[in-house]
Amino acid sequence: MLLSNLRNHKNLAVKCLIAIVLLSTTTLSVQAERLKDIADIAGVRDNPLIGYGLVVGLDGTGDQTRQTPFTTQSFRSMLQQLGIQIPEGQSFQLKNVAAVTVHATLPPFAKPGQNIDVTVSSIGNSKSLRGGSLLLSPLKGAxxxxxxxxxxxxxxxxxxAEGEGGSSITVNIPSAGRIPNGAIVERSIANSFSQGTHLTFNLNRPDFTTARRVxxxxxxxxxxxxxxxxxxxxxxVTAPTDPNQRVSFMSLLENVEVDPxxxxxxxxxxxRTGTIVVGEHVRVRAGAVTHGGLTVTITxxxxxSQPNAFAGGDTVIVPQTAVSVAETANRMFAFEATTTLDELVRAVNEIGAAPADLMAILEALKQAGALQADLIVI
Known part of the structure; x- marks a missing residue:
């Protein structure tokens, strides 16, 4: 049994070498994509991390501790851990300290001692974290x-920036920032890459044709x-069990080019934004469309109202409302059948409809069975 397994692994290794030569000498389709770009390996994924910490050294833009008492509690706890005792009941304002959340993504195969980027965001009422320093903050997993x-x-x-008269200006988001390589990995996360006799590729976009071609x-x-x-x-995919051979095997597979x-x-x-995106294979059957605009104006x-001099009444303001309705007399136009995306774009441009009107026209075409596509509204 052992000799049979070794023989199978040797045969697989030989096939890998032959495949490498074929990949280096074969010219593939321009539309082909690498397997690493369209699929992920099952069990090999990122892991989110989150933590809580304090940012110090702010220029008076920290939390207002009366509204964020957890900032004072965290600062007091930190000082106690450092051996500094603060008398009970004593309150203080920390204008240069802000409570923050720290989150990062732990990539697969990350080892202890390596660095990862972190993002820091204020959770109190700090106006800006600019110029601050994050103190030691542990990051935990799920x-x-x-x-x-x-x-x-x-x-x-x-x-x-804010002036004394209440005028202020804000550029981008000053209450969040990043620390490149700001976290040191302390523990690695095991995955199933080196386990078993098979590797599983999961397509980023499920498609039966792409799976078959892969x-x-x-x-x-x-x-x-x-x-x-x-x-x-x-x-x-059947894969070698030896870790070194499996790495070489994966290096080969991830560069396999496939026409998805x-x-x-x-x-x-x-x-919400009025954006309309039309896919490549969208087709429209011939039909007649009219789209009128109904406008209601309320003024x-x-x-x-002024009473007589001896009436004893009060002068009051009486609102008067006028309502008018106007409907645009749009003529019916013919929507020719289209077979290519260019023809569809040309037909839409000839209509000259606004995005909101075009949404209604496309929805009506779908209900009439003239739009040969899935209509997705987000």
């Missing part, structure tokens, strides 16, 4: 364990039945 320690000088891209491309390089697509997302399947025909409408004017 399991409550400490995985990194953050500390350092903040880089704040925002700027704020499996076929890998099998063409390494031999049949090396890769199998289980669904529209996952492709299982094209996305479904979709029209995406952002109703308020103030009139003065």
């Amino acid at each position: 399991d409550g364990q400490v995985y990194a320690i953050a500390q350092g000088e903040l880089i704040v891209g925002g700027l704020g 499996a076929e491309s890998i099998n063409e390089l390494l031999g049949s039945n090396i890769a199998n697509a289980s669904d529209a997302t996952s492709i299982h 399947g094209k996305a479904p025909a979709r029209v995406v409408i952002n109703s 308020n004017t103030a009139a003065v």
Whole structure:
């Protein structure tokens, strides 16, 4: 059994060498994409970290401790840990201290001693963190364990200034900043990369055509039945069990180029910003469209009601409201059938409709069955 496994691993290693030669001598399609750009390895992912800390050294832009008592509590606790005792009941204003949250992303395979970037954001009423320094802050994962320690000088891209008369100016966001390489990794997170006899690639965009083509491309390089697509997302690949061989194997696979399947025909409408994005395969059947504009205008004017000299009444202001309704007499126009994206864009431009009107027209075309695409409103 052991000799059989060794023989299989040697055969797989030989296939990998042959595949490397093929990759270096084969000219692939310009539209092809590398596997590393369209898929991730199952079990190999980033992990978010979060922590709480204090930023000191601010130029009078720290928290107002009366409104944020947790800043004073944190500062008092820190001094006690450093051996400094503060008399009970004594209050103080910390204009140069701000309570902040610290968050970072721990990448896969990060080892103790390596550095990662951190983002610092104020959680109190600090006006600016510019010029501040983050004190030692532990960063914890979802399991409550400490995985990194953050500390350092903040880089704040925002700027704020305020005058005595109440005038103020703010550029970007001064209450948040970053510390490049501001955290030291203290603990690594295990993953399943070196475990088992298979590796699983998960496509970033599920697609049956892309999954099939990925499996076929890998099998063409390494031999049949090396890769199998289980669904529209996952492709299982037989991999060596030796860690060194598995790294070389992954280096080969992530550079395999695949022509991904094209996305479904979709029209995406952002109703908040008025943005409309039309996909490549969107088609429109011939139809007639008319879109009228109904305008309702309400005008308020103030009139003065003046009583007679001996009536004994009061002078009052009486509002008068006038309502008018106008409808634009738009003619019906023919929407020609389109077979390409260029023809669709040309037809839309000929309408000359505003984005809000175009949203209504596309929705009506979808209801009439003339729009051959999925209509997605976000």
